Amino acid sequence: MSPMIEARDVTYAFGETPALRGASLAVGAGEVVAVMGPSGSGKSTLLHCLAGILRPDSGEVRFDGARIDTLGEADRSALRRDSFGFVFQFGQLVPELTAAENVALPLLLRGVRRTPALRAARGWFERLGLAGMEHRRSGELSGGQAQRVALARGLVAEPRVLFADEPTGALDSLTGEEVMTLLVDAAREKGTTVVLVTHEARIAAYADREVMVRDGRVNAPAGVAS
Amino acid sequence: MTVPLTLLGLLEREPSHGYDLKRDYDTFFGRGKPLPYGQVYSTLSRLARDGKVVVGDVAPGAGPDRKRYVITDVGATEVEHWLTEPVEPEPHLQTLLFTKVVLALMLDRPAEEYLDTQRAAHLRRMRELTEIKRSGELVDVMLADHGLYHLEADLRWIETTGARLDALRKAVRP
Numbered sequence: 001m002s003p004m005i006e007a008r009d010v011t012y013a014f015g016e017t018p019a020l021r022g023a024s025l026a027v028g029a030g031e032v033v034a035v036m037g038p039s040g041s042g043k044s045t046l047l048h049c050l051a052g053i054l055r056p057d058s059g060e061v062r063f064d065g066a067r068i069d070t071l072g073e074a075d076r077s078a079l080r081r082d083s084f085g086f087v088f089q090f091g092q093l094v095p096e097l098t099a100a101e102n103v104a105l106p107l108l109l110r111g112v113r114r115t116p117a118l119r120a121a122r123g124w125f126e127r128l129g130l131a132g133m134e135h136r137r138s139g140e141l142s143g144g145q146a147q148r149v150a151l152a153r154g155l156v157a158e159p160r161v162l163f164a165d166e167p168t169g170a171l172d173s174l175t176g177e178e179v180m181t182l183l184v185d186a187a188r189e190k191g192t193t194v195v196l197v198t199h200e201a202r203i204a205a206y207a208d209r210e211v212m213v214r215d216g217r218v219n220a221p222a223g224v225a226s
Numbered sequence: 227m228t229v230p231l232t233l234l235g236l237l238e239r240e241p242s243h244g245y246d247l248k249r250d251y252d253t254f255f256g257r258g259k260p261l262p263y264g265q266v267y268s269t270l271s272r273l274a275r276d277g278k279v280v281v282g283d284v285a286p287g288a289g290p291d292r293k294r295y296v297i298t299d300v301g302a303t304e305v306e307h308w309l310t311e312p313v314e315p316e317p318h319l320q321t322l323l324f325t326k327v328v329l330a331l332m333l334d335r336p337a338e339e340y341l342d343t344q345r346a347a348h349l350r351r352m353r354e355l356t357e358i359k360r361s362g363e364l365v366d367v368m369l370a371d372h373g374l375y376h377l378e379a380d381l382r383w384i385e386t387t388g389a390r391l392d393a394l395r396k397a398v399r400p
Contacts, residue, residue: 038385181360201381202374205352212342219342 002065004029004193005161010049010059010069011216012042019045021216022059027161032187032194034204037213043197044165046213050195051084051163052076064160081109085159085192087183089169092150093138099149100125100134106157124152128182144175151179155186161193168203180206228325229261230269231308234278235329237297238305241282244270244293254328254398270295278304305333309340312347315377323380327387331395341388348377348384 003026012020019042027033037043048054049061052068055076061069068079080086085106093102103121108114125131128148138146147167154162164183168176184206187194196207204210212219229251236242236250244266252260273279278301282294297305309330313322323344330337355370355377362370387394 038389177359184360201349201352201378202356205349205356205374207353210346210349212345 003027003062004031004064005050005195006060006062007046007050007056007218008060008062010046010056010061012045012049012054012056019216020049020056023049023213023216023218024059025050025211025218027193027195029193030188030191031209032184032196032207034207034210035195035197035213035218036199036201036204036210038199041213042216043199043213045216046218047163047165047195047197051086051161052079081106082157083160085154085157085162087147087150087154087162087164087167089166092153093141093146095138098135098137099130099141102138102149103152103156105153110157121152121156124156127186128152144171144179147171147175147179148182151183151186155190155192158190159192161195162187163195163197165197166199167196168198168200173202176200176203228322229265230273231305232325232329233266233269234273234297234301234305235309235333237279237295238302239332241294241296244295247295254332255325273301276300305329309333309335310343312340312344315348315351315380323384323387327391327394328398331391331398334399337391337395338388341384341391345381345384348381352377 006026008024010020010023011018021042023042023046025033025035025046035043035046045054049056049069052061052063052071053076056069059069060067063079063083068076071079093099094105097105100118100121103124104114104117107117107120112120122134125134128151130145130148130152133141133145133149138149141149147170151167154164162183167183168179171179180203183194186192194207196204198204232251232255233247236247242250244263247270248261248263248266251266270279274281274295277298279295279297282296284292284294309326313326326340327337330340352374355374358370359367359374
């Protein structure tokens with residue numbers, strides 16, 4: 001069985017500064033993998049390459065067996081919209097939209113009509129302990145509430161892979177753990193593959209396994225966990 | 227349990243007199259708790275009895291004792307096994323981990339790999355505790371939290387030590 005998402009010997013440099021120096025990682029379908037490493041190790045760059053946000057300088061990135069590093073910007077953009085979900089640390093919600101509209105955004109971008117998109121979005125609020133907050137704007141939500149809304153937005157379109165970059169980095173430890181419990185429960189229920197970048201061991205402990213990125217390389221051998 | 231293995235490790239570096247072993251132990255591992263001479267010699271006797279060291283040639287040393295101890299293959303294998311195996315992830319391991327890291331650097335062994343192995347063992351235990359939190363009662367959750375926070379403190383020490391290995395190597399291998 002081929003991995004769901006895979007980097008093979010990927011290099012990437014920001015100008016003259018190398019960030020990835022031959023990073024390889026394979027994540028199986030439905031697997032939750034934590035990518036750990038010190039600041040500046042290249043872990044976020046690896047996530048961005050896997051997610052088709054950055055195009056590697058060399059090496060391959062494959063999604064469900066097919067290369068995506070060779071795709072043009074429009075195709076990679078479509079792939080991100082149709083197959084991937086994202087949760088980041090900061091500044092994700094569109095302040096002009098309500099919480100429900102923010103969650104519905106990926107569906108609207110896929111062409112789902114407004115009424116069914118908002119209906120699907122509202123379905124997430126009770127589950128995430130946000131019932132009654134559908135009409136609030138991001139400024140009216142606490143950090144933990146906003147991050148749960150962002151999580152719902154990352155998952156509403158049932159992506160095949162969810163990329164989460166320090167999703168609890170701005171939260172206190174208890175709220176962060178609540179968000180991680182929701183994230184992992186939702187991913188396991190749907191069989192979503194998750195690539196989770198974190199420098200916190202307690203957050204990585206929610207994953208099925210962890211890999212370490214150091215100096216632009218992944219220390220664990222690439223392979224799908226059995 | 228740490229003292230015999232630490233003395234064995236010091237002997238793997240080079241054959242030594244009891245006096246030299248005590249001096250090096252106190253310098254690097256004693257941290258204000260010097261090893262009594264009696265314990266040094268009783269430990270060396272037990273190690274000799276178990277075939278892990280032998281008494282080598284008698285040569286002049288810095289102290290009154292003139293026996294020089296030499297590690298055997300059995301002893302070297304035990305040191306190798308001890309350094310390679312991760313410590314059981316329990317809270318408050320700093321002393322044991324510290325000893326292993328310093329010895330590994332003294333013996334020019336891959337301290338980075340040992341730290342990686344230990345990190346993996348800690349994270350494995352943290353995953354188990356996290357699973358208990360996800361499925362347990364509140365009391366279990368709180369106990370698991372206690373374990374998780376202590377293991378996390380160990381992990382931070384492992385990370386910082388990993389970043390300082392080059393400097394530490396210079397300090398213990400002058």
